[in-house]
Amino acid sequence: MLSQTLTHVVTAGDLDCEIHSSIDCISPEDFARLFPSLPDSNEMIQFVQNSGFEGFEFYHIVVSQDDKPILFLPLFESEYNLSTFIEGWAKKTVHTLSHWLGRLLRPRVLAVGFVEGEWGEIGFDREADQRMLHLAWDLALEKLQMLAVQLKVDIVAFANFNSESGSMIPVNQLNGFADIKSVPCAQLPIKFSRVEDYLNSLSKNMRKDLRRKWRKASDIKIVRTYDISPWLDQVYQFYLEQIKRSELVFGVYLKDFFKQVCSKVPGSEYVLYFLGEKLVAFNLVVVERRHLVDKYFGMDFEIGRRYNLYFVSWLENVRFCVEHNIPLYHVGQTAERTKARLGAQFLPSLILFKHRNPLIHRFLLAFREQLSYQSEISLPEVYLGGAWGEIPAFRKEPHINTALSW
DSSP, X not given: OOOSOEEEEETGGGEEEEEESSGGGSOHHHHHHHOTTOSSOHHHHHHHHHHOBTTOEEEEEEEEETTEEEEEEEEEEEEOOTTSSOOHHHHHHHHHHHHHHGGGTSOEEEEESOXXXXXXXXXXXXXXXXXXXXXXXXXXXXXXXXXXXXXXXXXXXXXXXXXTTTTTOOGGGSTTOEEEEOOOEEEEEOOOSSHHHHHHTSXXXXXXXXXXXXXXXTTEEEEEESOOGGGHHHHHHHHHHHHHHOSOOOXXXXXXXXXXXXXXXXXXXXXXXXXXXXXXXXXXEEEOSSOEEEEEEEEOHHHXXXXXXXXXXXXXXXXXXXXXXXXXXXXXXXXXXXXXXXXXXXXXXXXXXXXXXXXXXXXXXXXXXXXSOOOSSOOXXXXXXXXXXXXXXHTTSOOXXXXXXX
């Protein structure tokens, strides 16, 4: 872990660049200003980092002008198992070989982005002069490379960026970086005045199927609460069982996260599902005026399948959004085909990466397609760096030549 704050001050443009090991380095007001569209709040990001996320360390690069942050790079360091996205026989082969080949197949990664959240994003001041933002990026990339050397990581990456959240990435300075497809995020715009209007927007078969599932779950009681103390052990067990069944696991929360989240993160609450007096499913959501974020869903798998509780929770969240005039429902990742049938829209994303060893980097490129996430549906292409259409014009100004060569 980084033991102290590192500061690099330059006189050109009066910019300061610092690396911090705590997200407390930035105020909630500055966080909201730099990340206006991020689904997760500063409180959620802060709580995740402070409560612990197994196997991860967190860092933050902040570039300020006259003590005002204008560029913020969230970072995490962790081991990454290359078998995560691979499917079929290749997944089992790579997983087995990873025990013998160590860091070749389980490299240490320093990534720009968020562990917790719908996608990776870089915070920047929308009102800052673009030339100053470009200078800020020079300093930030210099710091990123320095930190990667200090931590002795194998790979530097930009994790899970879509065309919008990755528009400010200076791709022309990422020498030799390659991209692979990552997990898309799903959203459901709520344009309905009634749940019935939502159902009518779906296909006839899907509409009929959801109504049947809802009727079948008539014995299920739904309770919304901020306090799950009586059911904490069961909720955490549901969560761990869900983790075991998932092929995309990047870390595991401690039980304290579920115990304290509602007291630490404004808008967070639990939706509990009971059969009689027995808790059979939970859904942790975060509610804001602009959106509802579906964070975690877990259930008793035998009962949950019998009563179609995943679909019941989906309809309950749609109902809540409709009744409270919430315009957007963030429905999370994976299961694209099912979510598409339920009306969701998708934001595809990319991971940019580069291994410090050129030979291993070429080896990874040979398996680029296998390392990419294989979506269940066809998705549009992702284009990063779109906000830098006039980069050559900026290069006429003095700058620090620190392209990330790594």
